[in-house]
Amino acid sequence: MTPADQNSDWRRFRLTGAVSILVAVFLVAPLVILVVQSFTAESYLKFPPPSFGVRWYRFILAAENWQAAAGRSFLIALIVAPVSVILGTAAALAIDRGPKTARTALYAVLISPMVLPHIVLALGLFRLALAANLEDSYIAYILAHLTVCVPYVVVTLGASLQTLDRSLEEAAQSLGAGTWNVLRYVILPRISAGLFAGAIFAFIESFDEFIITFYLASFKLTLPLQIFATLSDQVEPSIAAASTLMLVITALLTSLLLARGQVVAGGKAIR
Amino acid sequence: MSAVRLESIAKSYVGVEAVKDVSVTVESGEFVTFLGPSGCGKTTSLRMIAGFVRPTRGRVLIADRDVTELPPHLREVGLVFQNYALFPHMTVGDNVAFGLKMRKVTAAERASRVREALDLVRLGDMVSRFPRQLSGGQQQRVALARALVIRPAVLLLDEPFGALDRQLRDHMRVELRALQQRLKISTVFVTHDQDEALSMSDRIVVMNAGRIEQVGTPAEIYERPRTRFVASFMGRSNLLSARVIAADAASTRIQIGALELIAPTSALSGGAEVTAIIRPERIVLTSATGSGALAGRITAISYLGASFEAQVETAGTILQVSVPNNTIAFAERPAVGDEVRLTIPPDAITLSS
Numbered sequence: 001m002t003p004a005d006q007n008s009d010w011r012r013f014r015l016t017g018a019v020s021i022l023v024a025v026f027l028v029a030p031l032v033i034l035v036v037q038s039f040t041a042e043s044y045l046k047f048p049p050p051s052f053g054v055r056w057y058r059f060i061l062a063a064e065n066w067q068a069a070a071g072r073s074f075l076i077a078l079i080v081a082p083v084s085v086i087l088g089t090a091a092a093l094a095i096d097r098g099p100k101t102a103r104t105a106l107y108a109v110l111i112s113p114m115v116l117p118h119i120v121l122a123l124g125l126f127r128l129a130l131a132a133n134l135e136d137s138y139i140a141y142i143l144a145h146l147t148v149c150v151p152y153v154v155v156t157l158g159a160s161l162q163t164l165d166r167s168l169e170e171a172a173q174s175l176g177a178g179t180w181n182v183l184r185y186v187i188l189p190r191i192s193a194g195l196f197a198g199a200i201f202a203f204i205e206s207f208d209e210f211i212i213t214f215y216l217a218s219f220k221l222t223l224p225l226q227i228f229a230t231l232s233d234q235v236e237p238s239i240a241a242a243s244t245l246m247l248v249i250t251a252l253l254t255s256l257l258l259a260r261g262q263v264v265a266g267g268k269a270i271r
Numbered sequence: 272m273s274a275v276r277l278e279s280i281a282k283s284y285v286g287v288e289a290v291k292d293v294s295v296t297v298e299s300g301e302f303v304t305f306l307g308p309s310g311c312g313k314t315t316s317l318r319m320i321a322g323f324v325r326p327t328r329g330r331v332l333i334a335d336r337d338v339t340e341l342p343p344h345l346r347e348v349g350l351v352f353q354n355y356a357l358f359p360h361m362t363v364g365d366n367v368a369f370g371l372k373m374r375k376v377t378a379a380e381r382a383s384r385v386r387e388a389l390d391l392v393r394l395g396d397m398v399s400r401f402p403r404q405l406s407g408g409q410q411q412r413v414a415l416a417r418a419l420v421i422r423p424a425v426l427l428l429d430e431p432f433g434a435l436d437r438q439l440r441d442h443m444r445v446e447l448r449a450l451q452q453r454l455k456i457s458t459v460f461v462t463h464d465q466d467e468a469l470s471m472s473d474r475i476v477v478m479n480a481g482r483i484e485q486v487g488t489p490a491e492i493y494e495r496p497r498t499r500f501v502a503s504f505m506g507r508s509n510l511l512s513a514r515v516i517a518a519d520a521a522s523t524r525i526q527i528g529a530l531e532l533i534a535p536t537s538a539l540s541g542g543a544e545v546t547a548i549i550r551p552e553r554i555v556l557t558s559a560t561g562s563g564a565l566a567g568r569i570t571a572i573s574y575l576g577a578s579f580e581a582q583v584e585t586a587g588t589i590l591q592v593s594v595p596n597n598t599i600a601f602a603e604r605p606a607v608g609d610e611v612r613l614t615i616p617p618d619a620i621t622l623s624s
Binding site for chain 2: 165167168170171172173174175176177178181185186189190
């Protein structure tokens with residue numbers, strides 16, 4: 001690359017770069033305020049905090065109701081993520097290989113929870129949970145979360161499957177691999193990046209889910225519900241600390257995905 | 272025992288008949304090439320042998336066993352694709368071992384057979400490489416080793432050299448044929464390249480529009496094309512409308528415009544309208560002082576290095592003539608406008624109705 005090229009690259013970057021930075025500031029500013037506030041040493045929320053400390057982190061990590069809420073959120077997300085991957089993969093495979101007309105219909109139905117207003121979905125699931133006598137139960141939470149998490153897996157896996165070279169499967173078949181062995185030795189290893197992404201998305205979606213769980217819950221509060229409950233009770237800095245912790249967990253998972261994406265891209269570069 | 276037997280197989284997709292009533296037998300150890308333009312049904316036929324396409328009619332037999340209803344993984348065929356289709360997430364060794372693993376061959380035997388197969392394609396030291404670290408030619412040889420290691424009843428090759436450059440392709444052609452003859456493995460080869468077909472095959476099946484045009488040895492296909500299609504697809508040809516003047520036990524006399532020629536004996540009788548097929552390189556061209564029976568004039572000529580391709584007009588008929596670039600019949604290089612003499616030996620002419 002000549003210096004002139006670099007120069008024009010920079011010039012092109014000036015406008016887009018400026019816009020990007022503005023958007024980033026707009027997105028990150030509220031989070032920054034929240035994170036800063038979480039480190040207050042006072043017993044009320046104020047920005048900027050008059051004094052700093054980790055008092056509220058100590059508080060929520062020791063408080064039984066916060067511990068229980070975090071435990072529930074992790075438990076549910078840890079069950080929902082792998083189950084979503086299994087169901088979503090099966091669905092994505094069916095969509096990828098099924099008869100053409102069925103494919104479109106199936107895809108539309110399966111990803112509809114992504115676009116439907118969650119409040120509507122929540123209402124329906126709530127009635128369903130009531131009818132099944134399952135309100136305020138883990139079963140109901142998990143089933144409800146699955147409806148909104150499976151679509152993420154269907155979408156990421158669908159993209160992975162589309163790039164899959166079908167002649168690899170035919171090669172495996174000609175070498176004696178039946179359906180199960182083709183899946184195990186050829187398809188799954190080739191879509192592992194999509195599986196991983198789907199699992200992370202499903203975990204985050206479940207971990208962050210609020211509206212639907214809010215309808216189903218009475219006493220068994222998840223982390224987002226605990227934050228909301230505390231917020232409506234009194235505006236205490238504990239919610240800032242809890243929110244920051246949630247933010248960190250989500251960010252860590254996302255960066256895991258990005259790091260893995262780079263590894264995959266690096267592998268392709270060698271090829 | 273025959274390796275593969277196609278009995279009147281046909282395949283129709285919605286509204287289209289891709290393969291119509293094809294019957295071919297591949298004998299044990301034989302190398303048979305399905306040759307034809309794209310869309311002629313050759314790949315569909317191969318995929319019916321492999322089991323990926325289910326015939327609409329007819330039966331497929333492999334090693335005398337009816338496999339028409341059998342899924343691909345139970346058919347014992349070795350398949351090599353144009354794009355190699357090596358498993359990118361497996362090493363070369365694991366790729367070759369895959370078929371053995373599926374057959375539950377013990378790890379020890381697997382290792383020795385993988386080594387043997389890779390040695391066969393001269394890639395013994397590549398076991399732990401990944402496919403992306405290999406050149407196209409090497410990848411194709413791994414694909415071949417992977418297909419051969421399972422000792423299939425038949426080896427199926429679908430345009431295997433299509434992605435290779437010309438020099439490598441010529442080299443692989445020789446190598447594959449030598450390997451095939453050494454192992455005596457029955458092989459079905461699909462290609463649109465007549466050079467590949469002519470140089471490698473025991474027999475060629477020429478296909479067009481879902482049907483077989485002609486089955487025969489490379490020499491039969493090239494020198495005795497039975498249809499206009501085969502003649503025009505297999506290299507360049509003079510395809511001339513002719514009329515039979517007289518036919519007897521010794522020869523057939525034909526007339527092409529004002530031109531009268533002697534063709535080999537045929538079952539035709541006087542007055543029949545036929546196509547005379549004459550290969551350009553079978554016509555002998557000499558200078559005007561030469562001994563040819565026909566007088567002509569060069570109307571166009573192009574230099575191809577090893578030969579000249581000349582267009583010669585004789586008795587109102589234009590003929591394509593290939594002149595080897597080693598002839599001593601010309602004092603100088605032939606040029607447009609030169610008066611020449613032509614000889615067309617009777618056995619250079621094939622008559623097709």
